[in-house]
Amino acid sequence: MNRMFSCALLCALIFAGCKKEDVKPVEINKNKIAELTSDKTTITLWSEKAGLTTGYNKLYVSLKEDNGKEISNAAVSFMPMMDMGTMKHSSPLEQPLFNSTLRLYEGAVVFTMPTSAMGSWQLDVSVNSVTVSFPVTINSTTQKHVASFVGTDENKYFISLVSPLQWKIGLNDLDIVINRQASKMDFPADDGFTVAFFPEMPSMEHGSPNNVDPVLKGNGHYLGKVNYTMSGDWRLHFKLKKNGIVIKDDVSLDILF
């Protein structure tokens, strides 16, 4: 018993020690993905999640001069690129803006497929027209947080669940973002939809009551409420209309919690 206590105490001291070393003027409570230095500026890429996965990923950039001073007034932009050998394509994204609370440039990228033998991702980050390339590994998920479909208007769209996904049993905020594929390199957010949806447990074949259809918030985001009556596998079915015309009757996303 005594020995265990001593061990615990030792561990506590070690961790406490570690923490002290890490103390910085502004503590960044994100997961570091990679860091590059270019032109005396250190560019660090952070993620909300521990790793990057297919679907919507919140990404953050911190900039630091070689004297350690933070840069908060740079023009920062993302350009994700999937290189599949024969072709390249980008993906939907939200360009970063400086968040003065977090002291980070905050943006997002919807990775539409995982890194695989078929191709690899890189994320170009431009800082005041200087561009650095981060090779990034996108892990596949067992759940489907992004789906693509071709609408009755012949356009290709992407629908994504906006993270962070902190689901709880009961009523949850539901945030989705819809992007149209204008070209292989351009995926503008689409604000023109009317969204109807219902959740379902595929293994139980039941739904839940009191869900609220997402309505447009702006920048392709639609906010609604989803009621998870229990934890487990859920499938969210969306029906999308534009000007009263059905663009997609049923596109689904899958979640598990």
Added chain:
Amino acid sequence: MDYTKVIICFLLCMPGAVLLRAQEDTLLRSVVTLQEVIVQQDGRLHNSRERKQGADLQVPTDQLLEKISGVNMIRRGNYAWEPAIRGLNAGQINVTISGMAIFGACTDRMDPASSYIEPNNLKSVAVSYGTNNESYGSTIGGGFNFKLKQPRLNSEKRFSGLAGLGFESNADALQTLAALEYSSKNFAVRGNGIFRKAGNYAAGGGSRIDNSQYAKWNGGLSAVYRFSDHHFIYTDYIQDEGWDIGYPALLMDVAFARAKIASVAYRYQPHSKNLHHWETKLYFNTIDHAMDDTKRPKDQVPVHMDMPGTSRTTGFYSEALWTFDNAHHLTVRLNGYRNRLHAEMTMYPEGAASMFMLTIPDAQRDVAGLDISHKMHIGQNAEIVAGARADYTGSSLYSAEGKQLFSGMHLGNLGRSTLLYNIYLNGAYRMNNHAQLFAGVARAMRSATLQEMYGFYLFNRSDGFDYIGNPGLKNEASCNLSTGARFRKSIVAIEGQVFAYFFQHYIAGMQVPGYSAMTYGARGVKRYGNISSAVLYGAEANIEVKPLSVLTLKSSNTYIHGQDVNSNALPLIAPFKSVNTLSVNWKEYRFTGEYEYAAAQRHISSTFYGELSSPSYTIVNLAAGKSIPIKSTLLDLSISLTNLFDRNYYTHLDILKIPRLGRNLTVHLTLQF
């Protein structure tokens, strides 16, 4: 004064197994809304006949209750039946153990509080029909107060006790029980225990009812200590553990059902003063319950699931009784408790992630009540009991997880507090030595139960719907009226009574279109709501003829009719029932023949309450017994043969119409010392 002398006092006349039959004492019946079934007499009584009458403690509590006039049992298997009084059940009646509030933990009503006590624990069962001064909470339909047997100080025997063994041919049921009491001048202690086990029973005609087995043990320990002439301390502890209990009428069985019930009480009992007694009790009880589907055949279990639940209650009461001028009796009772319910479900679908939810999302009930009643004698022939009770009832969800879960079902405030009040006036008038009239009127209220407020997709096998609670429910209220008369002359005693309950805001499940059920095979979802009004009325008639001193003929008849404002028949209402017995007590021998008839129940609402009609039935039961004094001990042998003709039958309150036991030979052997 001893209130048992002024209430109708029913003694168990037949120790023979299930042929227990409440028999009236000759005492004046003054309070019409209460009767007391004596389970165990005090050891001090010298009247050996009375001692004998309390001898058979081997009859399960369920069967004991079912024999009480006006009580019907809702049955989901061969264990833990749920009592209904005059068609009212669950939250409409109040069940307490020596004044202690206790609530079952199962979301499927598998464990009514009465399933956690055994006759071996009990002195008596007080049954209230409506509102009166014997209830420890606001109630519409009355209830049961199971009074625990206390050891007796200064008994004539220092050690006394009993031991018994019982066997039933059907279901190969076996039981064994024992009790031991030590008594001295200032300290007495009593311990008791029972073990029961039964296999699957056979219904009439021989078909075996799978998943109807059960096993349990129950132990009780009570002590009393007198630390000065008028000051006493009582402690009680009961532990009841059931396991491997089948519920053929439900989708799941029970892996275990465990209750621990503890209390300590202080009683001040001065002699020759206006204050008769003042008693204060603190209590705590905890129930752990786990449903189980692993013993069911694969095709009955689309998804394996675990459904455990807990119920914890902490409470107190303090009551005092004053008597003035031998004509006025004032009872004041202050009581309160907190009950917390937690129930959850985890489902394990094949090839998919497990799923979890709370089925009772950590619900809490806080109650504080004050009860004042005044009983007075007016002249020689009239008596009135008037009383009032006010209750503060708070309901809430105590965990963040529970609140979050229910946020998806009910927008707005989930907590609720209400004030309830009950008022009652009961009177009795003796016209002459043979006839007596009595009447009662009450205004009663109850708060919705925690299940009715916060239940989350609770499956009701009776109508096949998942039920969702509704925190916005109004209190159910009723005006209760009853009146009757008794007549007794030479060999004949007749008693008749009519009663009516006029409900407001009657609580019932209402279908919610568009909601999808969670339970496989469920027909849909219902949410509890209030129906503006409903009425329940009925009559009871009892006739007793004693043509010879050894021969008694008895007939007990009950009828209830209930419907709501939409003319839908209320659910779980027993049809006309008549129980007729012929008993012979000759020397040390007892013989009883019983003929029980229930009419068909066709007054049902299949569309709204999801009930189906039930056919009539008749069964015949026989019993015989003998008490053999051996020195200072008494050996009692009881043999009974129930359902003599092996009829395949069920009552209207039997869920899913699972037939009851076929022919069953029961042998009980008890030695009292």
